[in-house]
Amino acid sequence: MAPDIGQSSTHVPRRPRAVRDRAERVLSHALRVGPRAMAIASLLALLTGLLFLAVQARAIFSDELKQEYVALVVEAVGRAQAAAVAASETKRTFDLDQTAADDYRRAQANLVARVKRLAALEDASPFASPHVTGAALSPDAVASDTDASLDAASTYWHAQRDRTAADLRMRISGVANALIVLSAFVFSALITALVMYSKRARQLAEQSSLFQHAALHDALTGLPNRRKLFEVIEEAAAATSTDPPGKIAILYIDLDGFKAINDSRGHRAGDEFLIGTSRRFRRAVRVGDVVARIGGDEFAVLIREYSSDAQLASIARRLSACVEQTAEEMGLRGVSASIGIACWPDSVKDLYRLVAAADETMYQVKRTRKSGYAFAAPANR
Structure with missing residues (x-):
């Protein structure tokens, strides 16, 4: 009986060694680049998207507060204008009938109170808004000056209300679009990760089969x-x-x-x-x-x-x-x-x-x- 060829021969078969080397390279690549890298990238993208949504949610909350404030000012302007109209009607009555003096004084006092409330709201405005003039705040203010000041305030605050509402709608639409994109990305990343995991599992199964075959078969x-x-x-x-x-x-x-x-x-x-x-x-x-x-x-x-x-x-x-x-x-x-x-x-x-x-x-x-x-x-x- 001849001695074991494994001890006497130095020739190394090429094909089995090449198969094993290729298997090890594929396995190493599968472990290095795979679902883990995809998961990290997806997590970073998800965190970025959530940060964007948080910033937008804060901006939406701020816009809602601005919208509520503008609504209060617009309401105050409307009440001041209504008080100005009532004061003007009372003055015409007073000019015709001196017995309406008390009604005229009450109307003027109500107008001044409404204008002062409007001025107080405008003083707290976060916007660079026009303010009611000092002349309009006086009980002896000229009706035309008060009407002009109130008309200017009405024009400005109605425009501001429209802009604030448009900004709020735009931000809500942006958040909705971001949610759609983020959901699509997360879904795509999940599907991609599953596909990569399935491919990696298949590669590992193939590697395991190669290793098992090598363990149970003669290399030569x-x-x-x-x-x-x-x-x-x-x-x-x-x-x-x-x-x-x-x-x-x-x-x-x-x-x-x-x-x-x-x-x-x-x-x-x-x-x-x-x-x-x-x-x-x-x-x-x-x-x-x-x-x-x-x-x-x-x-x-x-x-x-x-x-x-x-x-x-x-x-x-x-x-x-x-x-x-x-x-x-x-x-x-x-x-x-x-x-x-x-x-x-x-x-x-x-x-x-x-x-x-x-x-x-x-x-x-x-x-x-x-x-x-x-x-x-x-x-x-």
């Missing part, structure tokens, strides 16, 4: 390794739990003369021989059967549901022919196969002894004659 030949072989044996045994139970067999193969290839032709030639032999092994068995590389120049073939020992012997001869054909193709001599065959449950009752029994039988073949095959005796149960 792509065949299942020893660990995978034992998993498949358990699955095959569970699948044969029928009445009557089915049969499975292991053919343990060792390449005789393989060490001479590494010594004479180099390790690259040894790797090429292993790869070529593995391909022929796979073609020599059924689709449901499993060819595994145990290590170095040792292989194992799991045969499911065979009918007789003659069928296993035929498969062993085909596997030996695969080794010889590969050697012939590469122009090599003195390379053959020693094969040990163990069957479950006929020759081995303990499923976990199946591979070991086939291995022991293969060593018996190597010690007695090298090349060929032999069945495990019932004593190996």
